[in-house]
Amino acid sequence: MRIAVPNKGRLHDPAVELLERAGLHIEGGADRKLYADTVDPDVSVLFARAADIPEYVDDGAAALGITGLDQVKESNVDLVDLLDLDFGRCRLVLAAPEDGDIESVDALANGTVATEFPNIARQYFADKPVSPEIVEVSGATELTPHVEIADAIIDITSTGTTLRMNRLAIVDEVLQSSVHLFATETVAEDPKVQQVATALESVLTADGKRYLMMNVPRKKLTEVEDVIPGMGGPTVMDIQDDRDNGDEMVAVHVVVNEREVFETITSLKAAGASDILVTEIERLVE
Numbered sequence: 496m497r498i499a500v501p502n503k504g505r506l507h508d509p510a511v512e513l514l515e516r517a518g519l520h521i522e523g524g525a526d527r528k529l530y531a532d533t534v535d536p537d538v539s540v541l542f543a544r545a546a547d548i549p550e551y552v553d554d555g556a557a558a559l560g561i562t563g564l565d566q567v568k569e570s571n572v573d574l575v576d577l578l579d580l581d582f583g584r585c586r587l588v589l590a591a592p593e594d595g596d597i598e599s600v601d602a603l604a605n606g607t608v609a610t611e612f613p614n615i616a617r618q619y620f621a622d623k624p625v626s627p628e629i630v631e632v633s634g635a636t637e638l639t640p641h642v643e644i645a646d647a648i649i650d651i652t653s654t655g656t657t658l659r660m661n662r663l664a665i666v667d668e669v670l671q672s673s674v675h676l677f678a679t680e681t682v683a684e685d686p687k688v689q690q691v692a693t694a695l696e697s698v699l700t701a702d703g704k705r706y707l708m709m710n711v712p713r714k715k716l717t718e719v720e721d722v723i724p725g726m727g728g729p730t731v732m733d734i735q736d737d738r739d740n741g742d743e744m745v746a747v748h749v750v751v752n753e754r755e756v757f758e759t760i761t762s763l764k765a766a767g768a769s770d771i772l773v774t775e776i777e778r779l780v781e
Contacts, residue, residue, distance in 0.1 A: 496537055496538050496539070496558045496559070496685075496687050496688070496691075497530075497538075497539050497540070497541045497556070497557040497558055497559075498514070498519075498538065498539070498540050498541065498557060498558070498559045498560070498561065498691065499540075499541045499542075499543050499548040499551045499552060499556070499557035499559065499560040499561065499562070500514070500540050500541070500542055500543075500548075500561050501542070501543070501544070501545040501548070501561065501562060502529075502542035502543055502544060504545065505583065506545055506561075506562070506563065506582075506583050506674055507542075509582040509583065509674070510561045510580075510582075510674065513561075513580060513582075513695060513698060514533070514540070514695075516698045516777065516778070517691075517694040517695050517697070517698050517778070518534070518535075518694055518778075519533045519534065519535060519538060519540075519691070519694065520533060520534045521533055521540055522534065528542055529541070529542055530542065537687060538687070538691065541556070541557050543557075545562045545563060545566050546562075546566050546569070546570075548560040548561070548562040548566065548677075549562065549566055549567045549570035549572045549574060549677065550570060550572065552572075552574055552677055552678065552679060553570075553572040553573075553574065553679060555679070558678060558679075558682050558685070558687075558688060559577075559676060559677065559678050559688060559691060560574070560676070560677045560678070561580065561674060561675075561676055561677075562674060562675070562677065563583055563585075563672050563673070563674055563675075564576075564670075564671075564672040564673060564674075564675050565585070565587055565612065565615065565651065565670060565672035567675070567677060568612075568614070568615050568618070568670065568672075569612045569613075569614050569615050570614075571614055573680070574677040574678065574679060574680075575677065575678050575679065575680050575683040576675050576676075576677060577675070577676045577677065577678055577683065577688075577692045578675060578676040578692055578695060578696055578699075579673055579674075579675050580673070580674045580675060580676055580695065580699065581673060581674075581699055581702075582673065582674050583672075583673050583674035584653070584671075584672070584673045585651050585652060585653045585672050585673070586651070586652055586653075586668055586669075586670065586671055586672065587612060587615060587649055587650065587651055587652075587668075587669040587670040587672065588649070588650065588652055588658075588665045588666075588667065588668050588669055589608070589619075589647055589648070589649050589665070589666045589667040589668075589669055590647060590648050590649075590650065590652075590658050590663040590664060590665050590666060591640060591646065591647040591648075591663065591664060591666050592640050592641070592662060592663060592664070593662050593663060593664040594662065595640070595646075597646055597647050597666060598666065599666065599667075600623050600624075600625060600666065600667055601624065601625060603625050603627040603646060603647060604625045604627070605627070606627045606628070606645075606646035606647065607627055607628040607629075607630050607644070607645045607646050607647075608620075608627045608628070608629055608630065608645055608646065608647050608648065608649055609630045609631075609632050609636055609639035609640075609644055609645035609647075609648050609649075610629065610630070610631065610632065610636060610648060610649040610650060611631070611632060611633060611634070611636060611650070612649060612650075613629050613631045615649065615669065615670060616629045616649045616669075617629060619649070619669045619670075627646070627647075630644060630645050632644075636648045636650045637650065637657060637658065637661040637663060638661070640663070641661070641662075647666065648663070649669055651672075652665075676691075676692060676695060693780065694778070696780075697778035697779055697780045698777070698778055700778075700779040700780070700781055701776040701777060701778050701779040703752060703753045703754070704750050704751070704752060704753060704776050704779060705750070705751055705752075705753050705756050705773050705774065705775065705776065706748065706749075706750055706773070706774045706775075706776050707723075707747075707748070707749050707750075707751055707756070707759070707760075707763075707771060707772070707773055708746065708747070708748050708771070708772040708774075709746070709747050709763060709768040709769065709770060709771040709772070710734065710744050710745070710746060710747075710768065710769050710770045711744065711745055711746075711747050711767060711768045711769075712743065712744055712745075712767055713743045713744065713745050714743075715766060715767030715768070716731065716745060716747070718766040718767060719747060719763060719766045719767060719768050720747075721766070722759065722762040722763060722765075722766050723747075723749050723751070723759070723763070724751055724752070724755050724759060729747045729748060729749035730747070730748040730749065731745050731746070731747055732745060732746045732747075732748070733745055733746075734746045747768070750776065750779070756773060760773070
């Protein structure tokens with residue numbers, strides 16, 4: 496089974512890192528390769544342009560594809576969206592010169608819009624009361640309003656800095672995008688496909704979580720449980736206790752959000768917990 500992955504650009508490294516964290520280590524590294532094996536003999540990786548990955552998956556050249564939602568929308572292929580991989584977030588926006596007359600979509604009734612995403616642009620305006628001319632460009636989209644090629648643009652932005660540098664103001668949001676895991680409907684339920692999707696999801700679920708382990712006097716267990724903000728109830732285990740004070744001790748394990756660790760430890764100590772250990776979680780299968 497092949498997984499199509501962006502071969503370069505801002506999506507390449509996060510995609511490869513996610514596969515590695517999920518246990519699909521790429522043999523021999525991922526630099527300057529067209530394809531590579533993984534430690535799983537049934538899974539290999541195909542490196543391709545992010546814009547080409549939807550077609551690779553749709554044609555069956557790859558069973559799974561990791562690419563932006565915007566690329567799939569632009570390709571017009573019908574794929575199953577298995578999982579939002581939570582990186583590469585951006586927006587496609589309609590923008591126009593900040594000192595111009597285009598302040599709303601309606602102002603483009605007889606106008607032109609330049610974009611690298613003509614299919615998305617046509618889908619967007621299909622739901623609007625205006626139908627401007629769509630001009631497809633292959634780069635430097637931000638310049639087109641200033642050289643009178645177009646009245647407005649539809650382009651990707653993450654922070655809006657490039658738009659501001661080119662004296663462009665956002666008129667409307669067209670699409671929110673991030674990198675997703677895609678498959679065709681014919682293979683979406685395949686056990687191996689589901690295994691890969693589960694492995695990737697377990698990495699995402701573990702992000703921002705920490706594993707806490709502690710010793711607690713059994714008589715203080717209720718107080719400790721009351722201050723634990725964990726995922727469900729904690730795991731409580733009997734332990735061998737050699738202390739002289741006669742308190743029977745138990746071990747308590749729990750998963751908590753990273754942002755809650757600082758205050759939680761203070762509350763746990765006040766409730767009677769001791770020997771508190773905090774560790775990172777590589778993967779978490781819910």
